[in-house]
Amino acid sequence: MAPRKIKPGVHSVGAIDWDRRLFDSLIPLPLGTSYNAYLVQGQDKVALIDTVEPGLAKDLFANLDELGVKKIDYVVCHHAEQDHSGSIPAVLARYPGSKVVTNQKCADLLSSHLRVPTTACEIVPDGAVLDLGGRSLQFIFAPWVHWPETMFSYLREDKILFTCDFFGSHFATGTLYADDEHHVYLSAKRYYAEIMMPFRQKYGVYLQKIDALAPEIIAPSHGPIYRRPEFILDAYKDWTSDTVKNEALVAYVSMHGSTKIMVDRLVDRLVTQGINVKQFDLATIDIGELAMALVDAATLVLATPTVLNGPHPAAVYAAYLAGAIKPKLRHAVIIGSQAWGGKTVDTLKGLLAGLKLEMFDPLMSKGLPTSEDLLAVDRLAETIQSRHAALMPTGA
Numbered sequence: 001m002a003p004r005k006i007k008p009g010v011h012s013v014g015a016i017d018w019d020r021r022l023f024d025s026l027i028p029l030p031l032g033t034s035y036n037a038y039l040v041q042g043q044d045k046v047a048l049i050d051t052v053e054p055g056l057a058k059d060l061f062a063n064l065d066e067l068g069v070k071k072i073d074y075v076v077c078h079h080a081e082q083d084h085s086g087s088i089p090a091v092l093a094r095y096p097g098s099k100v101v102t103n104q105k106c107a108d109l110l111s112s113h114l115r116v117p118t119t120a121c122e123i124v125p126d127g128a129v130l131d132l133g134g135r136s137l138q139f140i141f142a143p144w145v146h147w148p149e150t151m152f153s154y155l156r157e158d159k160i161l162f163t164c165d166f167f168g169s170h171f172a173t174g175t176l177y178a179d180d181e182h183h184v185y186l187s188a189k190r191y192y193a194e195i196m197m198p199f200r201q202k203y204g205v206y207l208q209k210i211d212a213l214a215p216e217i218i219a220p221s222h223g224p225i226y227r228r229p230e231f232i233l234d235a236y237k238d239w240t241s242d243t244v245k246n247e248a249l250v251a252y253v254s255m256h257g258s259t260k261i262m263v264d265r266l267v268d269r270l271v272t273q274g275i276n277v278k279q280f281d282l283a284t285i286d287i288g289e290l291a292m293a294l295v296d297a298a299t300l301v302l303a304t305p306t307v308l309n310g311p312h313p314a315a316v317y318a319a320y321l322a323g324a325i326k327p328k329l330r331h332a333v334i335i336g337s338q339a340w341g342g343k344t345v346d347t348l349k350g351l352l353a354g355l356k357l358e359m360f361d362p363l364m365s366k367g368l369p370t371s372e373d374l375l376a377v378d379r380l381a382e383t384i385q386s387r388h389a390a391l392m393p394t395g396a
Contacts, residue, residue, distance in 0.1 A: 003063040004176045009041040013063040015056035018172045028288050032172030036221045042132025045073040049162050051087035077102040078164035079150045080109035105149035144199040161215035167232045169223030178224040193291035197325045200240040244298040252303035253282040253314045258337035263303045269381035282314035294327035306338035310347045319351035333360035
């Protein structure tokens with residue numbers, strides 16, 4: 001992808017990874033991704049803001065060559081993860097004399113992960129300003145977005161905020177700007193759910209700082225750029241709030257049909273009572289879709305048969321995911337079937353223990369659900385509905 005002008009002297013020079021389908025050997029990328037790097041040319045100095053995944057450094061260099069860049073004075077490193085920092089050694093080799101501008105924690109990580117020498121780094125404090133001549137970059141520390149060393153850069157004269165992973169989306173597109181807001185919203189929500197949500201309670205202060213800056217453009221490190229910043233800011237304020245929606249997430253796996261009978265009964269009763277249900281078969285689901293559904297849900301239903309002495313591995317994965325990404329759930333319940341006993345309930349409750357939510361009494365049938373089991377499912381649906389009504393008295 002050729003370099004693209006954001007403003008005179010400010011260009012997007014990163015790379016698009018159209019074909020990548022898995023990130024960190026964990027996160028599905030149904031739409032690929034991009035590694036956004038930005039070139040800012042002042043009257044006196046030139047700054048490269050972040051780099052790209054090492055395998056695509058050739059694309060970064062081709063873009064810099066097309067712009068006629070002969071010298072880079074500063075390489076701003078917002079975050080040491082290799083999809084942003086991985087090409088720094090190659091940039092330093094190609095542009096001798098460049099300085100890596102970053103914070104001390106990030107410099108330490110660059111030394112550990114990429115062997116970037118500390119002598120190549122210029123350490124800046126929170127709030128520092130880097131003068132490029134007619135343009136200046138202000139650095140804003142933002143730890144735990146989503147690593148402890150992350151920071152942002154604000155190009156003050158042009159009112160462009162470079163936010164690294166914050167507000168990003170794994171969305172490969174030839175379009176520079178996030179004007180297709182429906183599709184960008186879904187990709188950004190998926191990205192938030194999978195990567196940012198574990199630290200959501202820390203983000204309020206950063207959102208306030210960004211509101212105070214009133215940027216005209218927000219340029220993240222993945223996905224398209226926002227020239228209507230309120231679109232992504234409003235989305236993040238909603239996602240990071242403590243407000244849940246009238247939604248129940250039913251994640252199930254069924255081996256011989258008994259658990260599915262209970263799931264079908266519960267879903268039917270919940271829908272009848274006006275609850276928005278999102279149902280996922282854990283045997284086939286894209287785990288990113290499950291993570292997205294966890295952003296807003298008030299209740300999680302984990303449904304599983306007992307395999308040997310514990311839950312189905314797919315249910316374990318789902319419970320582990322929920323415990324790891326720390327959604328704002330209020331309630332959870334475990335239902336399913338067992339042949340003779342086991343530790344299904346205890347295992348799953350242990351994986352969810354860190355969420356500090358209300359656990360309803362589990363419902364485990366012995367083999368095929370009996371009429372009494374199905375009546376218990378009906379009572380569970382009534383309990384869930386009453387809890388939702390208390391949370392959302394207007395029926396939102």
